[in-house]
Amino acid sequence: MARRVVDVLVPVALNQTYSYRVPDDADLKPGDVVCVPLGPREVTAVVWAENDKPDPRLHNRLKDVSEKLDVPPLKAELRSFVDWVANYTLSARGMVLRMALRMGEHLGPERVRMGVRLIGDQPQRMTPARRRLIDALSDGLLHGKSDVAKEAGISASVIDGLVDEGTLSTEPMPREIAAPAPDPSFAAPDLSADQKIAADAMTTTAAKGEFHVALLDGVTGSGKTEVYFEAVAEIVRRGKQVLILMPEIALTGQFLDRFAARFGVKPIEWHSELTPRTRARNWTAVSEGIAQVVVGARSALFLPYSNLGLIVVDEEHDQAYKQEDGAHYHARDMAVVRGSIARIPVVLCSATPSVESEVNARKGRYQRVVLPSRFGGQHMPQIEAIDLRHEGPPKGKFISPRLADEIRTAVERKEQALLFLNRRGYAPLTLCRACGHRFSCTICDAWLVDHRFRKRLVCNHCSFSMPRPHACPQCAAEDSLVAIGPGVERLQEEAAALFPNARTMVLSSDLIASIEAMRSELNEIAEGRVDIIIGTQLVAKGHNFPRLNLVGVVDADLGLGNGDPRAAERTFQLLNQVIGRAGREKGFGVGYLQTHQPEHPVMKALVAADREAFYASEIEARERAMYPPFGRLASLVISAGDRPSAEGFARKLASAAPFDERVQVLGPAEAPLAVIKGRYRFRILVKSARNFDLSEYLRDWIAAGPKTKGNIRLEIDVDPQSFL
Ligand code: ADP
Ligand code: ZN
Secondary structure: OOOOOEEEEEOOOOOOOEEEOOOOOOOOOOOEEEEEEEEEEEEEEEEEEEEOOOOOHHHHHEEOEEEEEOOOOOOHHHHHHHHHHHHOOOOOHHHHHHHHOOOOOOOOOOOEEEEEOOOOOOOOOHHHHHHHHHOOOOOOOOOEHHHHHHOOOHHHHHHHHHHHHOOEEEEEOOOOOOOOOOOOOOOOOOOOOOHHHHHHHHHHHHHHHHOOEEEEOOOOOOOOHHHHHHHHHHHHHHHEEEEEEEOOHOOOOHHHHHHHHHHHHOOEEEEOOOOHHHHHHHHHHHOOOOOOOEEOHHHHHOOOOEEEEEEOOOOOHHHEEEOOOOOOEEEHHHHHHHHHHHHOEEEEOOOOOOHHHHHHHHOOOEEEEEOOOOOOOOOEEEEEEEHHHHHHHOOOOOOOOHHHHHHHHHOEEEEEEEEEEOOOOOOOOEEOOOOEEEEEOOOEEEEEEEEOOOEEEOOOOOEEEEOOOEOOOOOOOOEEEEEEEOHHHHHHHHHHOOOOOEEEEEEEEHHHHOOOHHHHHHHHEEEEEEEOEEEEEEOOOOOOOOOEEEEEEEOOOOOOOOOOOOOOHHHHHHHHHOOOOOOOOOOOOEEEEOOOOOHHHHHOOOHHOOHHHHHHHHHHHHHHHOOOOOOOEEEEEEEOOOOOHHHHHHHHHOOOOOOOOEEEEEEEEEEEEEEEOOOEEEEEEEEEEEOOHHHHHHHHHHOOOOOOOOOOOEEEEEOOOOOO
């Protein structure tokens, strides 16, 4: 009798499943998480389908499933989602599955932590160390052994000694609860009339438990978070799970506290910096339905929720939702897909929706829920342009006299000011005054960024860096190097000279040691221990700085001129968001845009606070050019260790594109970032009509086209966000 066979998907870079025999006594169903031999290794994998007609000739060569793991099976809903994402993004299914299986390695049962308690009389012999330990335990409660050793500043042997003498006892610590339940009625807010209407709309649709997308569209500070918390509360009351996606999980310290203030406990977190132990614990809590609310980065979309009832995508326009390595997927779009497969509501939140979501709302595909004004009647910041052609800063400086005056006044009034510049380091370029030599990366087509805090010249695209030399490596001239252009570190120098009594702080992702360090710096700002914040886009997102009233954008044009079809949209969103940090509490915030082109539609729309004008012109331009969401795009990036191989392959690939009148194949062209990490890069851009299955087209093309070999690599990006 031939044994049953199942097809198993393994989390490696493969699309196909492998067949394994089912051991006689095993009861295996699709979705079960199993261990299977794969080459020399054992891997954790998932039964994907029953195989009714295994090839009899192969049957004896098949290996057995080794073991079924004691975790809940992956639901059909998640398996369909994995298939869907892989199919749409042209990623290997195994790689997509891998995101769902990031439960940490087999860690075995949780280690039981031991605790100590004071139970008996004082010991015969007293030492200072024993004294400190007994003092620390004087409350008679059970303390973690290592915690109390640390607290008393003693070694574990001191504890063991006192246990032997009967002064202390050791007992196992009770297990930590993985995910205490949020209380939906813990601290419900008093909503304003507008907020009430919006919250009712949200809870009504959330309660229906059907697939539905709402765009929660409200200016910065209007209380979007408070409002979607009502939908979260509704779902929690119904005993279902909620996923809240955040673009930048490192920045959510404040959010976790806010959640705790509303629901009594913090939610479960999911992101790449969790320890393996926490990862395993959270994964299990999600899969068993114990964790009711998860706050996570995009990868949290792939968790095995037992009973997901709502997905919220906060700051839905944020480009950090696009994953650019491994499987290229957009977490906002995939959240909508997951919602439709699971038949649950999805809430997208933004003060400046993506053009895609805006169009969907205009066409009625998404329900628009509006919060028209700031909570508490606060005004939106007043925005002015500073024309750098007429009132620019002195040579070699970057803060214009008008902006400097305004900052001075703000600081004198004990308010905070934020100088925003989306550039890390001290200067984006260093050159030799004597010979003109420019410092560039040895393996990338990029200038080296001068980082003074770290005292190095650094490449932003790879890990290359070098100390800033005293002499020019080309002409040997000494002290001839000059920094060109500003980064946040240089701005701090300028601010310190202009405002010698102000306390400044630079916030930039490269200067942050850890999420914890970041959260504590943000707290310092929120508590008002800083006068002038100088930051990159890290500061634009989601924080509430009560005393911040002035935002100066040092180079408002920075993101505009780079040939990216989304440049205008991004600049509008980013500047709106960063200026939206101002005046959230007091309500008379101001924003200044230093720009060379005050007549640009983005600047005009910001200054006039005319969001509609911006969307109208942007939507029209997209429609005319057949750019998303009116057409579809994919990019193919071909790279190789040498330029001719990359170019040659790109040409062959382009000429193999199947003809279809609904598709345009543009290129190949050398990528704007022509070399990264020693790899030469060419791009092909594929454009199609909106109602066209571009993924299918690409799959056929790649299958029939030339095959990558040697060190030639092809990366496919459907719905690209980056054009570099
Ligand atoms: P958004 O997410 O739209 O930027 P938030 O939800 O962060 O707005 O709200 C802005 C500020 O107003 C926060 O400090 C928030 O606590 C406060 N707030 C909003 N709505 C209320 C409310 N109904 N009651 C009390 N505080 C509120
Ligand atoms: Zn480099």
